Amino acid sequence: MFDRILVLCTGNICRSPVAEALFRQRFPDRQITSAGLGALVGEGAEPTAKELAAREGLDLSAHVARQVDVGMLQSADLVLVMSDGQRRAVTELYPAASGKTMLLTRWIGENEVPDPYHKSRSAFEHVHCLLTQAVDAWVGKLPDR
Secondary structure, X not given: XXXXXXXXXXXXXXXXXXXXXXXXXXXXXXXXXXXXXXXXXXXXXXXXXXXXXXOOOOOOOOOOOOEOOHHHHHHOOEEEEOOHHHHHHHHHHOHHHHHHEEEOOOOOOOOOOOOOOOOOHHHHHHHHHHHHHHHHHHHOOOOOO
């Protein structure tokens, strides 16, 4: 069963916090967390990402970026990443996680969710749309508890 889902991105301030909030909204009975492979530890969610999330009723105000560690990877039932490079990085950090690490975009025909950090508002809007589509696609794929 996929009760503990870990969502990863690079800094844990743009993509993974939004995906975490989307998963929590759609799967309130599961443990959803996020972290970064190169986290900006202690930072809050990026303001544009936070604003776009708020429009959908997602509250990222309490988010604090954290660095992924082996313990997080061990305890997760499913690890979702934004790119193939991140999937390889997870496998290098903790090889046993390779079988449970997948692209967030697996079901929507996209290869990755690009990093919008330090990019335009339209880049954030595009990424937010991809995150929403990707999480919604997981809704039908994860078995009921």
